Amino acid sequence: MRKIYLHRLDLPEALDKYIKKLDETGFFKVESEVIPTRLALNRVLAGSVYARKSVPMFISAAMDGIAVQSQHTVGATKANPKRLKKDQFVFINTGNPMPEGFDAVIMIEDVNIVDEETVEIYESVPPYHNVRMIGEDVCEGDMIFTRYHLLKPQDLALLLAVGVFEVEVVKKMKACMIPTGTEIVEPEKITNDLHIPETNSVIVKNFLSMLGVDVEVLPPVPDDPTIIKEIVQNIAHDFDMILLGAGSSAGTVDYSYQVAEDLAEVIVHGINIRPGKPTILAVLKTNPGKPLIGLPGYPGSCYVILEEIVKPIVLRKYKLILPKSERIYAVSTRRISSSISDDEIIRVSVGKVLDKYFFIPLKRGAAVMEPLTKMDGKVVIPRGVEIVEEGELCQVETSKSLEEIDKNILFVGSNDPIISILADFVKKYDYTIGMSISNVGSMGGLAAIAKKQAHIAGIHLLDAESGEYNIPYLKKYLENFVLMKFVKRSQGLIVQKGNPKNIKSLLDLTKKGVRFVNRQKASGTRILLDYHLQKLGIDPSHIEGYQDEEFTHLGVALKVKNGFADVGLGIALAAEIFNLDFIPLFWEEYDLLFLPEFLHDERFQLLLDVISSKDFLDFASKLKGYDLGQISKIIKSGDLT
Numbered sequence: 001m002r003k004i005y006l007h008r009l010d011l012p013e014a015l016d017k018y019i020k021k022l023d024e025t026g027f028f029k030v031e032s033e034v035i036p037t038r039l040a041l042n043r044v045l046a047g048s049v050y051a052r053k054s055v056p057m058f059i060s061a062a063m064d065g066i067a068v069q070s071q072h073t074v075g076a077t078k079a080n081p082k083r084l085k086k087d088q089f090v091f092i093n094t095g096n097p098m099p100e101g102f103d104a105v106i107m108i109e110d111v112n113i114v115d116e117e118t119v120e121i122y123e124s125v126p127p128y129h130n131v132r133m134i135g136e137d138v139c140e141g142d143m144i145f146t147r148y149h150l151l152k153p154q155d156l157a158l159l160l161a162v163g164v165f166e167v168e169v170v171k172k173m174k175a176c177m178i179p180t181g182t183e184i185v186e187p188e189k190i191t192n193d194l195h196i197p198e199t200n201s202v203i204v205k206n207f208l209s210m211l212g213v214d215v216e217v218l219p220p221v222p223d224d225p226t227i228i229k230e231i232v233q234n235i236a237h238d239f240d241m242i243l244l245g246a247g248s249s250a251g252t253v254d255y256s257y258q259v260a261e262d263l264a265e266v267i268v269h270g271i272n273i274r275p276g277k278p279t280i281l282a283v284l285k286t287n288p289g290k291p292l293i294g295l296p297g298y299p300g301s302c303y304v305i306l307e308e309i310v311k312p313i314v315l316r317k318y319k320l321i322l323p324k325s326e327r328i329y330a331v332s333t334r335r336i337s338s339s340i341s342d343d344e345i346i347r348v349s350v351g352k353v354l355d356k357y358f359f360i361p362l363k364r365g366a367a368v369m370e371p372l373t374k375m376d377g378k379v380v381i382p383r384g385v386e387i388v389e390e391g392e393l394c395q396v397e398t399s400k401s402l403e404e405i406d407k408n409i410l411f412v413g414s415n416d417p418i419i420s421i422l423a424d425f426v427k428k429y430d431y432t433i434g435m436s437i438s439n440v441g442s443m444g445g446l447a448a449i450a451k452k453q454a455h456i457a458g459i460h461l462l463d464a465e466s467g468e469y470n471i472p473y474l475k476k477y478l479e480n481f482v483l484m485k486f487v488k489r490s491q492g493l494i495v496q497k498g499n500p501k502n503i504k505s506l507l508d509l510t511k512k513g514v515r516f517v518n519r520q521k522a523s524g525t526r527i528l529l530d531y532h533l534q535k536l537g538i539d540p541s542h543i544e545g546y547q548d549e550e551f552t553h554l555g556v557a558l559k560v561k562n563g564f565a566d567v568g569l570g571i572a573l574a575a576e577i578f579n580l581d582f583i584p585l586f587w588e589e590y591d592l593l594f595l596p597e598f599l600h601d602e603r604f605q606l607l608l609d610v611i612s613s614k615d616f617l618d619f620a621s622k623l624k625g626y627d628l629g630q631i632s633k634i635i636k637s638g639d640l641t
């Protein structure tokens with residue numbers, strides 16, 4: 001029987017309710033183990049720790065110099081030095097025990113050695129001057145740590161110094177992840193395209209291992225409630241927490257709820273959060289107190305539940321408080337619509353342009369993994385908010401340091417694979433500088449520079465009247481601009497290998513049975529297409545697939561590769577990457593438009609150095625379909641008449 005969600009709860013309420021239940025069942029009770037101090041890094045002390053020895057254990061010199069009796073130094077000054085004789089001083093080094101009867105040290109640079117047996121001093125020193133006393137650092141019997149202290153490298157040093165060679169720490173939790181789904185297969189064992197690579201467990205295992213939890217991952221289990229139940233029952237005894245992967249929503253083969261209902265008390269099924277909605281939070285009946293958590297199957301959802309539910313539970317169990325990531329306010333560069341009924345988590349790129357932070361939303365949706373790897377931070381759009389307007393200020397919780405974010409170069413505009421190559425070379429030349437690349441088309445790029453929301457835009461805008469690239473647009477839309485000539489690139493028709501539909505020119509796009517894939521409106525490639533269609537007198541409504549839009553060259557090529565289209569307009573490199581045929585039609589000029597203020601930024605100089613480097617030029621000249629003849633030439637609005 002399919003189970004549609006129980007009453008859904010808001011995230012804080014769901015977490016609270018579950019924690020209360022786990023508290024009742026005794027899950028958060030501290031369990032401890034004794035381990036060697038040397039191996040206790042990042043572990044949490046289960047009890048307080050007292051020093052067994054003092055540090056230091058003897059009175060010692062804190063400086064290199066001479067040990068003296070302070071009373072012999074009384075009256076010495078620069079104007080009136082005092083001489084000490086053989087038995088009144090002893091040469092001594094830092095850390096050496098003080099000789100009997102001596103109570104102070106004068107640094108060697110403040111001593112004039114007259115001869116082997118005589119020194120002259122210029123200061124009067126009090127008792128214990130430059131001397132380390134017994135227990136100066138820690139006294140035997142001092143409590144050096146309270147319970148629940150997280151052990152850092154310097155803590156281990158102190159523990160060893162005070163004679164504590166073993167420590168009682170909170171026991172490591174052991175969790176078991178059971179991926180479920182007949183379609184999912186360990187990635188290395190995939191034999192057909194309909195298999196889904198089982199990738200969630202590697203997130204779960206490593207995410208939790210960074211919090212100090214040992215995770216055992218079982219091989220994927222088919223969608224069969226009897227098998228899943230049997231496995232849970234068999235392993236429950238050996239683990240502190242069981243994570244059931246996928247099958248938590250309402251599909252015909254989503255059995256996690258059924259398993260949870262049979263074996264456990266379900267506390268929460270369904271949370272008002274996206275991604276992450278179909279989560280199950282339960283407590284095993286068979287092994288009372290043990291959490292059974294149904295993680296949603298989509299990677300984006302699984303990750304959210306790890307962060308928002310599993311992590312707080314682990315931290316509570318370990319009595320750990322970790323530093324929170326930074327929160328900043330940043331301006332949205334897009335209008336974003338969001339669900340009215342759920343809190344929505346959106347992964348974003350963030351950069352600082354002039355004095356303000358801006359964020360660009362990454363791909364949305366629970367099924368996509370890339371945003372989890374590219375994000376600089378996240379924005380939560382609360383339920384009840386349907387639209388975030390462009391220009392609205394939002395709170396961003398960063399997942400990188402502000403230092404890194406402040407150096408991020410925001411690149412927007414037209415898409416070209418050479419930009420990722422440029423970003424890679426920028427890293428090669430200065431590892432501290434990253435580039436966030438956002439494909440919004442050439443006009444989108446131009447607009448972002450006009451609004452001072454990005455540092456660089458990649459543009460290739462053909463002016464229909466003059467046939468000239470970019471400059472006419474810049475003159476029209478920007479008062480002040482800085483354009484760097486970048487590459488000429490070959491645009492042409494991307495067709496299937498062997499060109500089975502015998503497509504030779506744009507005229508063939510209207511042929512019967514030819515399916516086209518287009519680029520999005522306002523992209524330079526779309527403008528280029530429309531310009532030539534008009535010149536040739538071709539009516540777009542006669543092209544099958546003209547309305548079918550992709551956002552990148554690679555997206556177009558992939559559609560052709562997979563047979564969803566016969567032809568698309570794009571760059572040669574995209575055709576080459578997918579081993580497709582390419583019919584070159586035009587050379588177009590793809591240039592870099594800079595925010596004028598960015599010219600004074602050291603990252604601009606770096607970019608210029610990279611783009612002019614032999615290294616980059618050698619690499620780029622080997623790519624198919626590019627001409628680097630004018631690369632790095634700068635044109636400023638003021639230079640033009």
Ligand SMILES: Nc1nc2c(c(=O)[nH]1)N[C@H]1C(S)=C(S)[C@@H](COP(=O)(O)OP(=O)(O)OC[C@H]3O[C@@H](n4cnc5c(N)ncnc54)[C@H](O)[C@@H]3O)O[C@H]1N2
Pocket residue numbers: 179180181183184196197198199200201245246247248249250251254275276277278295296297298299301366
């Ligand atoms: N009719 C409805 N359908 C769905 C709803 C809904 O409310 N009503 N909720 C959607 C939401 S939201 C989510 S999130 C997903 C997740 O649901 P499940 O937890 O039941 O997951 P599955 O459907 O089994 O799998 C989803 C997707 O993820 C892949 N998957 C599963 N395990 C793994 C793994 N270990 N590694 C990588 N990928 C995995 C699986 O193959 C599916 O493609 O449901 C919506 N549907």
Ligand code: MOO
Pocket residue numbers: 273274275276277278296298300301365366367
């Ligand atoms: O809410 Mo689901 O978890 O979007 O992906």
